[in-house]
């Protein structure tokens with residue numbers, strides 16, 4: 206099992222966002238989390254990542270988890286490939302940077318400093334960081350925000366490749382992202 210929530214409750218700012226939530230994402234599977242603004246999608250992703258504790262219940266996750274959310278956490282001063290390489294080296298996967306840049310169609314931007322990237326390019330760079338990490342579980346919070354149609358399609362392809370290799374994915378999204386056979390939770 207890649208990720209499992211057992212009777213999980215989430216309370217933020219004294220308000221219960223959800224309670225008694227149970228689901229599992231086996232290897233190779235995807236789960237889409239949908240719902241209106243402020244309902245708790247990002248909070249669910251943060252719980253899944255272990256960044257905030259559940260107010261009740263238990264969460265199982267694999268050792269290697271990759272999180273993509275609003276912040277990008279790439280060094281703005283470094284060329285893109287180097288900024289990605291910093292994190293990939295920590296993950297012991299420095300050899301994956303080139304392929305990850307190719308998967309998000311950014312190979313030609315490898316030498317461009319991160320601070321010059323456009324909004325959509327920054328999202329794609331964040332996805333490249335996830336791809337390079339070679340983590341069993343991807344947690345993607347609004348990964349399609351700011352992406353053009355072609356980039357959304359490549360996001361869908363990257364997810365499909367990850368799943369075909371036995372990876373699991375949780376996607377919180379407003380935008381339709383191609384997730385064939387994905388289960389869905391509506392908060």
Ligand SMILES: Nc1ncnc2c1ncn2[C@@H]1O[C@H](COP(=O)(O)OP(=O)(O)OP(=O)(O)O)[C@@H](O)[C@H]1O
Nearest residue numbers: 217218219222240241242243244245246247248249
């Ligand atoms: N650290 C916090 N302290 C208090 N309240 C919080 C905290 N973090 C989130 N909240 C509240 O919890 C609720 C859910 O927030 P969350 O970001 O999980 O929603 P969301 O479904 O991802 O929304 P959106 O679609 O707008 O991204 C919101 O009302 C938010 O104000």
